[in-house]
Amino acid sequence: MRHLARALAVLLAAGFTAAASAQAPADFPKQPIRTVVTFPPGGSADAVVRMLVPRLNEKLGQQVIVDNRPGAGGNIGLSIVAKAPPDGYTLGVGAAGALSANSSLYEKMPFDPLKDFKPVSMLAAIPFVIIGNPSVAAKTQKDLIALAKSQPGKLSIAHGGNGTAMHLSAALFSQMADVKLVEVPYKGSGPAALDVLAGNVPLAVVDLPSALQHIKAGKLVAYAVTSPQRLPQLPDVPTVSEAGLGGYDSTGWFGVVAPAGTPQAIVNRLNAEITGALNDEHIKASMRNLGVEPAPTKPEEFEAYIRAETQKWAKVIRTANIKIEQ
Structure with missing residues (x-):
C-alpha cells in the first residue's frame, strides 16, 4: 500500500506539473516583444504584421515592436532570431524561402530552419x-x-x-x-x-x-x-492542377517562429493571440484586399508544413540545379 500511495503521489505531481507547464507564466509577457520581419517596410508581409500589432498589443498587454531586417532571402533576419534567448520576447516572421527552400538554395546557412526555430503559426498564404x-x-x-x-x-x-x-x-x-x-x-x-x-x-x-x-x-x-484552390478574385481562372498538371501546388507563405527552446506554454499563448487576430473579420478582409489569404495554424501544423515544404522544394531545386551565389 505504501508503494501504491507513493506511486499515486508521483503521478499526481506529474499531472500538476504538466498542467502548469501547459499554461504560459502568469506574468508573460512582462516586457515588449520584438518581432523581426525579414522583409522591408511596405511589402505584404510587413503590412500584415502591422495589421495584427494593435490587437496583439491589446491582448498581450505589451507592445509588439516591428523590426524590419530584410536581406539574403530572409537569412539575415532569421539568423538574429535563431541566436536570441528562447523566452518569447524575440520572434521572427519568415517566408517559404528562409524557412524551407533556402537550405537547398544556399551552400551555407547561418541557421538550420528545422532545428533552430519553434514554429508558432503561419500568418498568410500568397497565391x-x-x-x-x-x-x-x-x-x-x-x-x-x-x-x-x-x-x-x-x-x-x-x-x-x-x-x-x-x-x-x-x-x-x-x-x-x-x-x-x-x-x-x-x-x-x-x-x-x-x-x-x-x-x-x-x-x-x-x-x-x-x-x-x-x-x-x-x-x-x-x-x-498556382494555389490548390481557385481564388475568389479570379473565380473563372483554373488552378494549374485543374488545368492539366494534377497535384501542382506552389503557394507562397510566411509565418511566425520563435527560437528553439522557447517553452511550449509561451508558444501556445502566442499562437492563441495570433490566430485570434487572424480570425478577426476586419483583419481577414484587409488581408484579402492585399491579395493574401489568412492562414492561422496550430504550432504542430505549421511545423509539419515547413518540413513538407522543405522536402518538396529540395527536390525541385535539385532537379532544376538552382543555386544562389553568396
Missing part, C-alpha cells in the same frame, strides 16, 4: 498567377504547354527574383509540364508583371496584386493560379 501578354499564341494552359513544347528553350518566363517562391513556382511548372522555358529574374513581382504588360517578356509568375487589375482589364492573360 501566384501565371500570366501572359495577349500577343502570345496561347489562351489556355493547355495551349501554353503545347506552344512551349513546339518551341523548346524559346519562350521566356519572368519571376520575382532568383530563389523566390515565384522562381520555384516557374521551375515546378516547367518540370511537371516537361517543357523548357527560359527563366528571367526580376527585382520583384511588380516589375515582372509590367514587362509582360509591355510585351518585353511573354510570360511571368507573379503575385496577385501585381497583375489583378490588368487581368480584369483584359490587358494580361491569366492562364492559371
Whole structure:
C-alpha cells in the first residue's frame, strides 16, 4: 500500500506539473516583444504584421515592436532570431524561402530552419498567377504547354527574383509540364508583371496584386493560379492542377517562429493571440484586399508544413540545379 500511495503521489505531481507547464507564466509577457520581419517596410508581409500589432498589443498587454531586417532571402533576419534567448520576447516572421527552400538554395546557412526555430503559426498564404501578354499564341494552359513544347528553350518566363517562391513556382511548372522555358529574374513581382504588360517578356509568375487589375482589364492573360484552390478574385481562372498538371501546388507563405527552446506554454499563448487576430473579420478582409489569404495554424501544423515544404522544394531545386551565389 505504501508503494501504491507513493506511486499515486508521483503521478499526481506529474499531472500538476504538466498542467502548469501547459499554461504560459502568469506574468508573460512582462516586457515588449520584438518581432523581426525579414522583409522591408511596405511589402505584404510587413503590412500584415502591422495589421495584427494593435490587437496583439491589446491582448498581450505589451507592445509588439516591428523590426524590419530584410536581406539574403530572409537569412539575415532569421539568423538574429535563431541566436536570441528562447523566452518569447524575440520572434521572427519568415517566408517559404528562409524557412524551407533556402537550405537547398544556399551552400551555407547561418541557421538550420528545422532545428533552430519553434514554429508558432503561419500568418498568410500568397497565391501566384501565371500570366501572359495577349500577343502570345496561347489562351489556355493547355495551349501554353503545347506552344512551349513546339518551341523548346524559346519562350521566356519572368519571376520575382532568383530563389523566390515565384522562381520555384516557374521551375515546378516547367518540370511537371516537361517543357523548357527560359527563366528571367526580376527585382520583384511588380516589375515582372509590367514587362509582360509591355510585351518585353511573354510570360511571368507573379503575385496577385501585381497583375489583378490588368487581368480584369483584359490587358494580361491569366492562364492559371498556382494555389490548390481557385481564388475568389479570379473565380473563372483554373488552378494549374485543374488545368492539366494534377497535384501542382506552389503557394507562397510566411509565418511566425520563435527560437528553439522557447517553452511550449509561451508558444501556445502566442499562437492563441495570433490566430485570434487572424480570425478577426476586419483583419481577414484587409488581408484579402492585399491579395493574401489568412492562414492561422496550430504550432504542430505549421511545423509539419515547413518540413513538407522543405522536402518538396529540395527536390525541385535539385532537379532544376538552382543555386544562389553568396
